[in-house]
Structure formats: structure tokens, C-alpha cells
Amino acid sequence: MPVKNAAILHFSVCVDDLDRSVAFYGAAFGFAPTLLGTDLGDAFARMVGSSRVSARLAQLTHGTRHEVLELIAIEGQPGAAAGPTPLAHVAFQVPNLTKAIASAEAEGAAPLGEVVTFAEGRSVYCREPGGSVFELEELF
Template identity: 45%
Template structure:
């Protein structure tokens, strides 16, 4: 297999409009595609015949992988309060100054998880975004 560049990162969210607003305000993402009440395609991809979703893809003007947000309906799976469940993940955003970035995302309604933690490479912290997705802020040491 010849692998091409990463296309997108995807999150299941509880409220797509709230999630779009957060990622726009906190990280500068803009909607490039949105479809509401998608059923046929998501049922085909998941094999769940009762499923439908609202799906949005967001991009930043500086390029990089898109961020895909999906609000699923027609299932009984609970939301996760921490990024610990198998299959539950996060995306990491590298920032210049972690404390300032953390204040900004909290002002945009993100919830910090745990504490800022120091690693040999720098400092980082996990947060939960409105809508239930998870992200990490990373401040890397200068090399």
C-alpha cells in the first residue's frame, strides 16, 4: 500500500452546531462541507440500519488535515466523559504558549481534563470540547 497524506480526523459529537462554533472560535476552522440527516451512506458504512447523522467537514486556511464532526442519531450508545474508551481518541494542537491557549479554549467553553503535565518534550493537557470531543494542547520545547 502506498499511503498518501492524512485527509481528516473525525469526532462523534453530541451537538454539531455547538461543535462547529467551538472549533471555529478556538482554532480557526471553517465549514467546507455539511450534510444534515445523512442516512443511506452512514448506514452503509456502519451497518447500523437505524442510524442517521449530521456531518460537517472543517478546514483551516493554512492547510493540513480537515476536521470532521459527526452527530449520530438512531443509536443508544452513551457519550464519553473522558477519552479512555477503546476507539475514543483526541487530536493534538501544538501551540506557542500553553497557558494562554488554555485560557482561550476555556473562554470558548472547553473543559480542562486533569492538569497541565510536563514531559521531556514540553507541556500538554487534555480538554473536552463542547459537543463532547477531546483535544490536547501541546507546548513543545525549542530544539
């Protein structure tokens, strides 16, 4: 039976460098840490069913939005977005894609490919200095 009315508490992405990712999402999008660099100890290993894994996490919030962005760095393991095709990302709706790309690049991000136009708008994937991937999308 489905769980109805379950609220989303946070979105989580894996990163290679937690400190760099926290700095990037703060500078580029205005997120501030509410939980920073927490070592999850053996709790993470128990949750994922692997006794040989450890991780640190940060949770970030934004003063004008309700979402919580969680960044996780797993020791000795690249983030889920580390490969040539990103497996996970966070998408941000922006009013002007060209300006948003320039702002993200000024903070050290780089587009993965080209800007693509869809029926609903234009979009591009970018990788930030800490290793996670995010999408910038301008809706028409």
C-alpha cells in the same frame, strides 16, 4: 500488501452537539466549515454495518493548514469522547500552553485533568462544549 503513499484526507471525531462543536472549533482555532450539517442518510448505516444508525457531519478547514477536521454526531449515541476516559481526540500544537488553555476556556472548553510535563513538552486534554476532546501541547 500495504497501500503506500496513501494520503490522509481527514481526521474525524464524534461529538454530541454538532452545531456547538462547529462553533467552538471556529472560534477557538479558526476552522471554517466547508461541509456543514450534512445528513448522511443510509450511507452511514451501510458503511458501519448497522441499519439503525443515522448521523450528521461537518467538515472544517483552516486557511493556513492542510488538515480537514470532520465532526460526526450520531443520533441517539454519545460521542466517543463522552466517557470519563476519552477514546479519541485531536491534538493541537500551541506556542504557549497557558494562553491556549485560557483561550479555550473563554470559548467554553474545560480541562479534563491537569497539565502534564513530558520530555518533549507540556500537554492537557480538554472537552469542548459540543462534547469532543482535544489536546493542547506545547513542545519544548
